[in-house]
Every structure is written in C-alpha cells, then in structure tokens.
Amino acid sequence: MNTAEQFIKDRLESRANDGALRKLSSSHLPIDFCSNDYLGFARSIALKEQIDQELKENDLHQNGSGGSRLLSGNTAYTEETEFFIAAFHQAQTGLIFNSGYDANVGLLSCLAQRGDTIITDELVHASLVDGARLTHAGRYTFRHNDLNDLETKLKNAKGNSYVVTESVYSMDGDIAPLTEINALCEQYNANFIVDEAHAIGIFGQQGKGLVQQLGLQDRVFARIVTFGKALGCHGAAVLGSPALRQYLINFARSFIYTTAAPVHTIASVKCAYQMLTATDFTTLIRKKIKHYADLLNDTGHDHATPTPSAIQTLLFPGNAAAKLAAALLQDKGFDVRAILSPTVKSGQERLRICLHTYNTDEEIRQLASEISQLKNNE
Structure with missing residues (x-):
C-alpha cells in the first residue's frame, strides 16, 4: 500500500473512531x-408546471449551456434574470453563480488583497471561511454576534476591510444583529457582506430577506442570495454595485472557470422568485x-x-x-x-x-x- 492510500485509510479510521464518519x-x-x-x-408541482411553461414560451430547449459564461455559455435570458433578481432585492445589479459555495468562495477570494483585512463571525458558512483562506489578506474572526469583539477587530483592521456574516445562521438558526454590525462598519469604514442563504423566503416582505426587512439594502456592500434553500432550486447570486458585478466577471475564478448553469436552472430560479410574490x-x-x-x-x-x-x-x-x-x-x-x-x-x-x-x-x-x-x- 502506498503512503497516500495509508494516509487516507488512517484519516478515515480516526474519523470512524470519533463517531464522526460521514456517509451518503x-x-x-x-x-x-x-x-x-x-x-x-x-x-411543488405548481412550480414545475410554471417552469415548463416558461421554457416553452421562451423557446428555451438546450440541455446544457455549452461553456463558461465568458465564452459560449451566456444568454440574454440569464442576464435579464439577474437584473430581475436584483430588482426584487432592491439591489443595483446581481451576478449568478452555479452554487452558494461558488458565490462565497468567488466573492471573498478575489476581493481582499495583501494588506487588506477580512473579519468573519466565527460561525459563518464553510464556503466563506474557504474564500477568506484563499486570499493574502489578514484574517480575523470575532465571537459569534459579539459586537464588542467585532469592534476590537475593526480597530486593528488595515487596508480595505470586509466584515462577513450570515443573516440567519445555518446551524443555530439565530439571527445576526445586522443593524448594529452595519453601524460599526460605517463607523470604521469597513465593507459589510451578508450571506442571506437562510433568510430568503422567510424574512422580509415576500421573503426578500432580513437585510431588506431592516432597510439596509442600500448600506451593505454585498449580499449573497441562495436559490437552493427556500427557493427550492440551485445556484446563488451576488448582489451589489455595477462595479462589483464587473469586477467579479473579471476576477472571480469560480465564475470565470466553470461551465455556466443550463438555461433550465435559470428559468427555475426566475419562476421561483415569481412564485414568492404570488402567495x-x-x-x-x-x-x-x-x-x-x-x-x-x-x-x-x-x-x-x-x-x-x-x-x-x-x-x-x-x-x-x-x-x-x-x-x-x-x-x-x-x-x-x-x-x-x-x-x-x-x-x-x-x-x-x-x-x-x-x-x-x-x-x-x-x-x-x-x-x-x-x-x-x-
């Protein structure tokens, strides 16, 4: 047995001994x-029927996109859907990624540079942690929802600083004090990024999210909205300024170097958003x-x-x-x-x-x- 195989077996055995071995x-x-x-x-059968009708009416019949969005995989329909989503969330623009993981890793890994600072709540999604790890920026965590600890970290931040939280935490279900965190970000000239994965569909008018419920949509730097939870589909979008969208198109590796989502996925997301407004x-x-x-x-x-x-x-x-x-x-x-x-x-x-x-x-x-x-x- 070679050393790599032995390493794999040893790690799996250790995980099993801890009662933590994952299985599908x-x-x-x-x-x-x-x-x-x-x-x-x-x-939802009603949503499936709405998606089928949307595909038929718009003659959207391709099984796959055929390439990355910067090559052959982009469509006018995808871009129209992005701006439809952005308008729903009262954002200037949006950019669709193939998953919430791709969106979080892509956004954080390309934003912060050497000499900048990323400050994350200790309980944020693993994808946000991984995105921060891929940068050369200084990385800090603050105790969960602890404003005093966050302010301590902000006082020591250098360069462009980014504060990253979820609005609803995926493992505890509790909510972040977004208004107070945003106030600290404004006080210390930091950029606030909010992952709304578990808030969409639950909080805000028509399920628009906790950021909009609190009226912060024009004050946060970026939001990540995820389609695989309450919307019952797949993918995610980063919402922000036109400059941020263009920057991500040019520098977010998880956007650039992957085959675009098929148009069926895009139509599903659009119809799910329309369904949110119906009931x-x-x-x-x-x-x-x-x-x-x-x-x-x-x-x-x-x-x-x-x-x-x-x-x-x-x-x-x-x-x-x-x-x-x-x-x-x-x-x-x-x-x-x-x-x-x-x-x-x-x-x-x-x-x-x-x-x-x-x-x-x-x-x-x-x-x-x-x-x-x-x-x-x-």
Whole structure:
C-alpha cells in the first residue's frame, strides 16, 4: 500500500473512531424535518408546471449551456434574470453563480488583497471561511454576534476591510444583529457582506430577506442570495454595485472557470422568485415556527432554544448522544438528522430541525411530543 492510500485509510479510521464518519444516504423518512425546502418549492408541482411553461414560451430547449459564461455559455435570458433578481432585492445589479459555495468562495477570494483585512463571525458558512483562506489578506474572526469583539477587530483592521456574516445562521438558526454590525462598519469604514442563504423566503416582505426587512439594502456592500434553500432550486447570486458585478466577471475564478448553469436552472430560479410574490409564504412559515416554539416552550426541554427562523436546534453534546437522539426520532418516522463535530464544535453536537410550510400542525405536535420523551429518557 502506498503512503497516500495509508494516509487516507488512517484519516478515515480516526474519523470512524470519533463517531464522526460521514456517509451518503438516499433514504428519506416520511415526515421531513431535515431539508432546507422551507416553502415546499423543491417539491411543488405548481412550480414545475410554471417552469415548463416558461421554457416553452421562451423557446428555451438546450440541455446544457455549452461553456463558461465568458465564452459560449451566456444568454440574454440569464442576464435579464439577474437584473430581475436584483430588482426584487432592491439591489443595483446581481451576478449568478452555479452554487452558494461558488458565490462565497468567488466573492471573498478575489476581493481582499495583501494588506487588506477580512473579519468573519466565527460561525459563518464553510464556503466563506474557504474564500477568506484563499486570499493574502489578514484574517480575523470575532465571537459569534459579539459586537464588542467585532469592534476590537475593526480597530486593528488595515487596508480595505470586509466584515462577513450570515443573516440567519445555518446551524443555530439565530439571527445576526445586522443593524448594529452595519453601524460599526460605517463607523470604521469597513465593507459589510451578508450571506442571506437562510433568510430568503422567510424574512422580509415576500421573503426578500432580513437585510431588506431592516432597510439596509442600500448600506451593505454585498449580499449573497441562495436559490437552493427556500427557493427550492440551485445556484446563488451576488448582489451589489455595477462595479462589483464587473469586477467579479473579471476576477472571480469560480465564475470565470466553470461551465455556466443550463438555461433550465435559470428559468427555475426566475419562476421561483415569481412564485414568492404570488402567495404570502412568509406568513405561512412563521405560523409553523410559532407553533413549534410554543410547543417546545411547553415541554421545558433544556436543550431547546427556539429561534425566529425555520432552523431549530436541540443540543446533545457528543457525537454518540446526538446520533442516538436522531435515531430515536427516526424510528418514529421523523426525518431529523444529527449534526456532529467537526461540522460543529465538539460539545455543540445537536439535532438540526427544519420547519416547512408543508409540515402539518399535527406533525409538529407529534414531533414536540417525541422531543419531550427524549428529555424524559435522559
């Protein structure tokens, strides 16, 4: 066995010994409290029919794009959709990337230069961490949602500085104090970048996001809006100024050196945005969130801290404890998954519960009842 193969086997064995070995699974239990399909768009027959009609009406029949957007893969339809998305979010322009990961890595890796500073919340998406790592800028983290710690880092920032947060955090479901962070950025002449992946469809009028709900759309430097969560599609867009869009076209490697998304993907995103305006989905999902929170408060579960987002967590420290808790709920038909270290810090292992418009009140009540039993079984 060569040394590379031995290295691989040793790393996998170590991960398995820690109870943290990841495996793919194609099985799905009957009652979904796991997926990011918060509004049910990914499973929506109405959306599929709307997409089919959009493709037919616009004679969009290609199976693939045929190349990168700087070569043969761009279309007028894609650019029109970008500006449609930007207008929806009250932004000047937008640029579509093939995934949220591509958007985050592409944006951060090309922006900050040697002598600049990137300051990220310690709990931001891995893609934002990876984007920052690809720069030669000074990199700092601040304690989660800690304004005092952020200000300390800002006082020491050099060059062009960028503060990066999520609006709704993917593992805890809590929200960032965006207004206060933005005020600090303005005070210290820093550029504020907000990842809205888990806020789109949930917060703001017609699900436009937390930035717009707070009226910050003209004050932040850039936003990343993701299509693979509440919109039920795939891809993402960076929203910002015309100069930022042109800069990304020229310098964001994850945009330049990849085959463009097929036009079917672009049409899907456009139709999903149109669907957001057709029904008051934010009210529907908020009713589910409140129902869950009320029931969890009644159980008095020590591990539960209900959030205002569609993401709810139950802490079960230790990979074994989290996997056992998930297995007990799965045995009852609930698709609830454990989030293990190293995805989260050791001691912060948890169940991550996602609420959806299609979860019935009775399903949520049953889940809360089973969660109460988890507490009693400890």
